Amino acid sequence: MLRLTAILALLTAPATADEIWITNEKDDSISVIDVATLEVTRTIPTGERPRGITFSHDFSKVYICASDSDAVQVMDPVSGEILHDLPSGEDPEQFVLHPDNRRLYIANEDDAITTVVDTDSRRVIAQIDVGIEPEGMAVSPDGKIVITTSETTNMAHWIDTESEAIFANTLVDSRPRHAEFVKDGSELWVSSEIGGTVTVFDVASQAEKAKIHFEITGVHEDRIQPVGFELTPDGKTAFVALGPANHVAVVNAETWEVEEYLLVGRRVWHMAFDREHKLLFTTNGVSGDVTVIDVEKREPFKTIKVGRFPWGAALRPTEG
Amino acid sequence: MRIFGLAAVLSLSLGAAAASETQVRIGYLSVDEPAPPVLSNLDPTPEDLGLAGARLGIEDNATTGRFLNQTYVMDETRVPEGGDAVAAARALLASSPFLVLDAPADALSAIADLPEAQGALLFNATAPDSALRDAGCRANLLHTIPSNAMRADALAQFLVQRRWTEVALISGAHPRDLAFAEALRGSIAKFRLKLVGEKDWVFDADMRRNASAEVPLFTQGFKEHDVLLLADEIGDFGRYVVYNTWLPRPVAGSEELVPQAWAPVVEQWGAAQLQSRFEALAARDMQPEDYAAWAAIRAIGEAVTRTGSAEAATLRDYIFSDAFELAGFKGSPLSFRAWNGQLRQPIPIVTDRAVVATAPLEGFHHQGNELDTLGRDAPETACTAFKG
Numbered sequence: 001m002l003r004l005t006a007i008l009a010l011l012t013a014p015a016t017a018d019e020i021w022i023t024n025e026k027d028d029s030i031s032v033i034d035v036a037t038l039e040v041t042r043t044i045p046t047g048e049r050p051r052g053i054t055f056s057h058d059f060s061k062v063y064i065c066a067s068d069s070d071a072v073q074v075m076d077p078v079s080g081e082i083l084h085d086l087p088s089g090e091d092p093e094q095f096v097l098h099p100d101n102r103r104l105y106i107a108n109e110d111d112a113i114t115t116v117v118d119t120d121s122r123r124v125i126a127q128i129d130v131g132i133e134p135e136g137m138a139v140s141p142d143g144k145i146v147i148t149t150s151e152t153t154n155m156a157h158w159i160d161t162e163s164e165a166i167f168a169n170t171l172v173d174s175r176p177r178h179a180e181f182v183k184d185g186s187e188l189w190v191s192s193e194i195g196g197t198v199t200v201f202d203v204a205s206q207a208e209k210a211k212i213h214f215e216i217t218g219v220h221e222d223r224i225q226p227v228g229f230e231l232t233p234d235g236k237t238a239f240v241a242l243g244p245a246n247h248v249a250v251v252n253a254e255t256w257e258v259e260e261y262l263l264v265g266r267r268v269w270h271m272a273f274d275r276e277h278k279l280l281f282t283t284n285g286v287s288g289d290v291t292v293i294d295v296e297k298r299e300p301f302k303t304i305k306v307g308r309f310p311w312g313a314a315l316r317p318t319e320g
Numbered sequence: 321m322r323i324f325g326l327a328a329v330l331s332l333s334l335g336a337a338a339a340s341e342t343q344v345r346i347g348y349l350s351v352d353e354p355a356p357p358v359l360s361n362l363d364p365t366p367e368d369l370g371l372a373g374a375r376l377g378i379e380d381n382a383t384t385g386r387f388l389n390q391t392y393v394m395d396e397t398r399v400p401e402g403g404d405a406v407a408a409a410r411a412l413l414a415s416s417p418f419l420v421l422d423a424p425a426d427a428l429s430a431i432a433d434l435p436e437a438q439g440a441l442l443f444n445a446t447a448p449d450s451a452l453r454d455a456g457c458r459a460n461l462l463h464t465i466p467s468n469a470m471r472a473d474a475l476a477q478f479l480v481q482r483r484w485t486e487v488a489l490i491s492g493a494h495p496r497d498l499a500f501a502e503a504l505r506g507s508i509a510k511f512r513l514k515l516v517g518e519k520d521w522v523f524d525a526d527m528r529r530n531a532s533a534e535v536p537l538f539t540q541g542f543k544e545h546d547v548l549l550l551a552d553e554i555g556d557f558g559r560y561v562v563y564n565t566w567l568p569r570p571v572a573g574s575e576e577l578v579p580q581a582w583a584p585v586v587e588q589w590g591a592a593q594l595q596s597r598f599e600a601l602a603a604r605d606m607q608p609e610d611y612a613a614w615a616a617i618r619a620i621g622e623a624v625t626r627t628g629s630a631e632a633a634t635l636r637d638y639i640f641s642d643a644f645e646l647a648g649f650k651g652s653p654l655s656f657r658a659w660n661g662q663l664r665q666p667i668p669i670v671t672d673r674a675v676v677a678t679a680p681l682e683g684f685h686h687q688g689n690e691l692d693t694l695g696r697d698a699p700e701t702a703c704t705a706f707k708g
Contacts, residue, residue, distance in 0.1 A: 131383055
């Protein structure tokens with residue numbers, strides 16, 4: 001019966017049936033959303049407290065931070081089966097896959113360490129001492145720099161991927177949560193949850209070049225807590241999740257001014273675009289759902305119920 | 321922009337072998353008080369209450385300091401019962417202007433008034449007395465433990481939100497019970513709840529055996545009420561009242577549903593990480609006094625990180641500036657009230673099993689910071705030491 005359904009699904013599926021994968025932190029599962037139908041098509045069990053999620057560059061494997069299982073799980077995205085675990089260090093929260101498609105840089109939240117794992121040999125290559133509660137992870141497009149942000153130390157640590165050692169530390173506002181290299185790697189953006197800001201660094205000099213502030217009428221500034229964010233491929237527009245402010249800010253990435261605030265679900269956390277960057281999916285932790293935003297119209301238009309405390313989001317393009 | 325300049329300079333200086341080191345020395349003084357007798361010794365007070373939090377704060381500061389060439393040292397002094405707390409404080413102040421104090425109110429005032437303490441930064445990590453934040457305040461004495469008034473206000477907000485507006489109160493006879501009862505009365509008036517009756521706990525019988533017989537009768541006389549409040553800060557009788565009341569009513573205050581600076585059940589906003597770091601260090605749960613001592617040390621650390629200075633005056637200016645914000649794992653940035661030196665902070669309202677609510681609750685607005693709906697606000701404070 002199951003097979004029959006699968007075949008039927010294949011037959012009726014559109015040419016591309018891309019998926020958005022959502023980790024449900026408090027359900028120990030992944031909800032798979034079909035981008036075409038905007039429905040949850042699969043719920044896949046994972047280890048305990050799944051948070052960070054990323055696909056290998058060929059999308060043949062998906063890596064999942066199962067924080068409370070102290071493991072990075074490697075899953076076959078087709079079957080949903082766990083292939084094996086990677087040695088991840090304790091309490092992995094977030095990670096980033098190097099452009100070499102081999103090295104996985106993992107933030108070990110409880111240990112103040114960034115662990116570098118070779119995903120092929122499944123061995124730990126290096127462990128780098130960073131600040132307290134490392135979380136945000138980013139890698140430059142050329143693969144030369146990896147960033148770890150530490151929540152309680154309030155820094156972005158700049159790691160040279162050749163020596164696997166820190167070469168600079170830059171302070172940001174309180175509780176940095178997420179980091180991304182943007183605009184072809186010329187800028188690094190870091191969000192600060194308690195500080196309520198996003199800091200923009202010039203990568204070449206590691207100097208701060210701008211700070212983005214947010215203000216929503218009727219929402220106390222303390223509730224505005226930037227977490228995850230994504231930029232459109234042209235580097236002109238950023239979408240910033242504002243946590244318990246329940247809004248996503250649309251930021252002009254050239255002037256660093258906020259143009260709009262979009263109301264989404266409660267405690268909005270991370271997000272992922274669809275393949276064409278027409279849709280944006282945000283995870284809303286407290287309300288246990290995903291908001292779908294029409295990127296061009298800048299309009300949230302659908303809410304999809306997922307598991308408890310959705311956290312991470314990642315696109316899986318498929319050739320259906 | 322100033323911060324950026326600092327960050328850039330510091331990151332550059334890290335590479336230089338000759339980069340100068342900043343050492344921050346902090347004194348920690350605990351003053352032992354006689355433990356009042358309680359009916360049950362189910363929950364002994366940890367020997368390192370408060371101190372363990374301070375030690376974690378030092379570790380946290382040191383991890384950050386490692387990247388900035390800043391180191392932290394803590395001198396720990398413990399004064400036994402009947403010892404000379406003021407002399408011990410004077411000795412600590414000889415080597416550092418930063419002092420975290422676990423001491424009763426009178427000792428705190430005496431220490432703050434020492435000539436050696438003028439220009440120092442003292443942190444009260446354990447004394448909840450409202451007077452220390454009011455007429456008895458000192459300009460060099462900051463408070464990281466919430467006042468009784470803050471805790472009582474937090475609970476009162478919850479009662480208002482639940483519409484449990486008619487309350488009865490039982491108070492113990494220990495000065496700490498009386499002080500919390502007084503704070504509860506103040507919050508009852510502030511949030512327009514109705515106190516329908518009040519009784520003093522006077523039993524000298526063994527409640528471990530008698531509670532089910534005595535407490536129903538003791539509470540029978542109360543007029544109709546929605547909730548029974550207990551002021552039993554020393555943990556004497558409260559545990560025997562729960563489920564033994566004449567009317568089936570929830571119990572709150574010092575027992576059952578308790579407003580606390582911190583509790584093991586706090587897990588949101590990254591709190592789980594702080595809890596597990598503490599547990600790894602102290603092999604026990606983190607209590608409010610531990611949290612307050614941790615926050616004091618972290619406040620110093622945060623100011624050192626941001627200013628690159630270890631001078632008391634510089635750190636004080638920064639701590640009282642708009643730029644200061646401490647990430648305290650309670651969902652809002654923490655900062656110090658300019659009018660009395662109290663750390664403003666959310667107050668979780670907890671049972672043994674869960675956080676029931678966190679004050680300030682939705683709907684309690686303030687023209688400035690909603691955290692200032694808890695405790696003495698600027699217009700009503702009798703503290704003048706911080707002016708000018």
